[in-house]
Amino acid sequence: xxxxxxxxxxxxxxxxxxxxxxxxxxxxxxxxxxxxxxxxxxxxxxxxxxxxxxxxxxxxxxxxxxxxxxxxxxxxxxxxxxxxxxxxxxxxxxxxxxxxxxxxxxxxxxxxxxxxxxxxxxxxxxxxxxxxxxxxxxxxxxxxxxxxxxxxxxxxxxxxxxxxxxxxxxxxxxxxxxxxxxxxxxxxxxxxxxxxxxxxxxxxxxxxxxxxxxxxxxxxxxxxxxxxxxxxxxxxxxxxxxxxxxxxxxxxxxxxxxxxxxxxxxxxxxxxxxxxxxxxxxxxxxxxxxxxxxxxxxxxxxxxxxxxxxxxxxxxxxxxxxxxxxxxxxxxxxxxxxxxxxxxxxxxxxxxxxxxxxxxxxxxxxxxxxxxxxxxxxxxxxxxxxxxxxxxxxxxxxxxxxxx
Amino acid sequence: xxxxxxxxxxxxxxxxxxxxxxxxxxxxxxxxxxxxxxxxxxxxxxxxxxxxxxxxxxxxxxxxxxxxxxxxxxxxxxxxxxxxxxxxxxxxxxxxxxxxxxxxxxxxxxxxxxxxxxxxxxxxxxxxxxxxxxxxxxxxxxxxxxxxxxxxxxxxxxxxxxxxxxxxxxxxxxxxxxxxxxxxxxxxxxxxxxxxxxxxxxxxxxxxxxxxxxxxxxxxxxxxxxx
Ligand SMILES: Nc1ncnc2c1ncn2[C@@H]1O[C@H](COP(=O)(O)OP(=O)(O)OP(=O)(O)O)[C@@H](O)[C@H]1O
Ligand SMILES: [Mg+2]
Numbered sequence: 239x240x241x242x243x244x245x246x247x248x249x250x251x252x253x254x255x256x257x258x259x260x261x262x263x264x265x266x267x268x269x270x271x272x273x274x275x276x277x278x279x280x281x282x283x284x285x286x287x288x289x290x291x292x293x294x295x296x297x298x299x300x301x302x303x304x305x306x307x308x309x310x311x312x313x314x315x316x317x318x319x320x321x322x323x324x325x326x327x328x329x330x331x332x333x334x335x336x337x338x339x340x341x342x343x344x345x346x347x348x349x350x351x352x353x354x355x356x357x358x359x360x361x362x363x364x365x366x367x368x369x370x371x372x373x374x375x376x377x378x379x380x381x382x383x384x385x386x387x388x389x390x391x392x393x394x395x396x397x398x399x400x401x402x403x404x405x406x407x408x409x410x411x412x413x414x415x416x417x418x419x420x421x422x423x424x425x426x427x428x429x430x431x432x433x434x435x436x437x438x439x440x441x442x443x444x445x446x447x448x449x450x451x452x453x454x455x456x457x458x459x460x461x462x463x464x465x466x467x468x469x470x471x472x473x474x475x476x477x478x479x480x481x482x483x484x485x486x487x488x489x490x491x492x493x494x495x496x497x498x499x500x501x502x503x504x505x506x507x508x509x510x511x512x513x514x515x516x517x518x519x520x521x522x523x524x525x526x527x528x529x530x531x532x533x534x535x536x537x538x539x540x541x542x543x544x545x546x547x548x549x550x551x552x553x554x555x556x557x558x559x560x561x562x563x564x565x566x567x568x569x570x571x572x573x574x575x576x577x578x579x580x581x582x583x584x585x586x587x588x589x590x591x592x593x594x595x596x597x598x599x600x601x602x603x604x605x606x607x608x609x610x611x612x613x614x615x616x617x618x619x620x621x622x623x624x625x626x627x628x629x630x631x632x633x634x635x636x637x638x639x640x641x642x
Numbered sequence: 643x644x645x646x647x648x649x650x651x652x653x654x655x656x657x658x659x660x661x662x663x664x665x666x667x668x669x670x671x672x673x674x675x676x677x678x679x680x681x682x683x684x685x686x687x688x689x690x691x692x693x694x695x696x697x698x699x700x701x702x703x704x705x706x707x708x709x710x711x712x713x714x715x716x717x718x719x720x721x722x723x724x725x726x727x728x729x730x731x732x733x734x735x736x737x738x739x740x741x742x743x744x745x746x747x748x749x750x751x752x753x754x755x756x757x758x759x760x761x762x763x764x765x766x767x768x769x770x771x772x773x774x775x776x777x778x779x780x781x782x783x784x785x786x787x788x789x790x791x792x793x794x795x796x797x798x799x800x801x802x803x804x805x806x807x808x809x810x811x812x813x814x815x816x817x818x819x820x821x822x823x824x825x826x827x828x829x830x831x832x833x834x835x836x837x838x839x840x841x842x843x844x845x846x847x848x849x850x851x852x853x854x855x856x857x858x859x860x861x862x863x864x865x866x867x868x869x
Contacts, residue, residue: 557724
């Protein structure tokens with residue numbers, strides 16, 4: 239009996255390949271698009287938060303404020319208000335800050351032998367390693383002595399190294415020229431893999447004193463990164479740094495501050511609200527494809543209802559009991575939706591793999607999107623495959639045979 | 643075995659009422675060979691569907707083997723159709739895109755019959771119905787009208803039913819094949835099967851022992867021939 243049911247189901251599905259494959263197509267499209275879209279959205283979300291986290295932990299960033307004069311603002315970050323004295327003051331006077339790393343950064347043309355690249359050159363202190371979560375892969379990072387001596391030494395990010403010396407080369411001891419000034423390479427940092435507007439893997443680090451002396455030509459700093467002693471102390475540290483700098487800059491009204499200060503938690507929450515919107519957008523596109531797929535399934539099932547009703551009438555006429563007819567049609571719907579669902583899941587997964595491979599997007603296939611997409615299509619497939627059949631099986635054979 | 647009492651069948655389509663049967667009564671005993679004749683639209687097929695437990699009358703009683711058919715539930719009706727009755731439809735009603743063999747074996751679905759036995763019985767039925775065995779793997783829509791008719795007959799025979807109901811079983815056959823098929827029915831009748839068939843050919847009706855003639859939904863005459 240069970241064998242008969244199986245055979246009838248398979249015969250019926252393979253006997254009308256167009257019908258079967260069109261129905262399955264609706265399911266495949268619906269499921270695959272939901273999975274791929276959600277994977278891309280969530281991938282983007284997690285890659286953005288990962289790249290924000292990769293810049294450090296418990297981080298507070300102080301940037302110069304807008305330059306003011308006669309009520310005209312020249313834009314945030316344009317003023318030169320932060321100095322090495324501010325850096326030292328934060329390092330010594332704020333108890334909730336465990337390390338401080340100033341940055342003087344600007345893009346320069348860099349050459350090494352025949353190769354050249356244009357990238358961000360960051361003048362900083364040895365504390366940068368700690369504050370910004372940077373690790374050294376080859377050689378060593380800038381030392382305190384090198385800072386004191388304004389040594390012309392450079393540490394390359396892996397991408398900058400690849401561009402200048404070739405992939406995976408060991409450039410330690412080689413020389414490069416930054417804006418015409420010669421530097422000796424002393425190390426390469428570990429790949430972070432973070433993507434974003436500025437890629438730390440493409441940085442070139444030099445001692446801050448060297449930068450100020452040979453490249454920038456002044457003693458201001460572009461920004462100051464400070465690491466709080468623990469995640470719980472971020473807010474306190476931010477407040478203390480703000481108070482200290484207001485005091486040092488002799489500003490009484492905090493709204494007139496000549497610097498901006500933000501912390502990593504703020505950046506992460508802003509970024510994740512943006513990526514959340516992005517994911518929601520993708521999910522709604524996917525939802526529409528799921529709907530379209532669902533209508534496709536429904537349509538296919540309903541257009542074949544006439545023919546199938548006759549078939550049901552005939553089966554009943556030769557004495558097949560109603561339960562077997564119901565079971566057969568249920569089995570057909572289940573096989574179609576599960577097969578289609580399976581293909582859809584594979585396809586959606588493949589699409590996300592392709593997206594991450596060719597469009598270098600991070601993708602993350604989520605189980606809940608698979609369950610949701612599969613649940614919806616399976617429900618549609620089974621309801622519209624089974625319900626009309628059940629109704630037809632309740633008719634008298636003659637009524638079913640005459641159905642139009 | 644078969645008892646019809648005052649059968650009425652009224653079709654209602656919107657506000658159009660068609661009285662296909664207007665009070666038909668007769669009795670058919672086990673082992674009879676009956677032909678039902680009548681002009682087109684007189685209600686022959688309608689009557690046959692009721693006798694075959696495929697449809698229910700609007701009013702009146704239909705008693706089959708002592709059971710009032712209208713009191714049976716859906717599964718009991720299916721069981722009766724499968725075990726007691728072989729029905730040959732006027733329009734064949736074969737499964738589309740399905741081989742001759744599968745069509746003939748359809749009534750054996752979900753029974754405890756082995757695949758081998760099913761095939762054997764199907765081949766036997768096909769031979770009985772005068773169907774060329776070489777066509778057994780053809781799809782139903784690759785057959786001529788006469789071939790479809792014989793497949794439909796073979797399907798009706800496969801369960802070796804006590805009652806064989808055939809709605810114009812020779813309508814698409816040439817004289818020679820018609821006679822082969824009618825001989826088959828006579829043969830089956832001799833083995834004890836009750837045969838009821840619809841025809842409008844006098845010549846075919848002559849194979850039967852009794853001829854019920856229907857006109858406008860009522861029995862016009864009921865003649866038992868002396869052999
Ligand atoms: N489902 C239906 N709905 C409405 N009217 C119907 C239906 N089925 C049959 N009829 C009508 O009932 C009458 C009897 O039909 P039936 O099919 O029994 O005729 P018949 O004697 O078998 O004719 P034929 O020799 O042409 O096959 C006809 O007038 C037909 O139009
Ligand atoms: Mg008819």
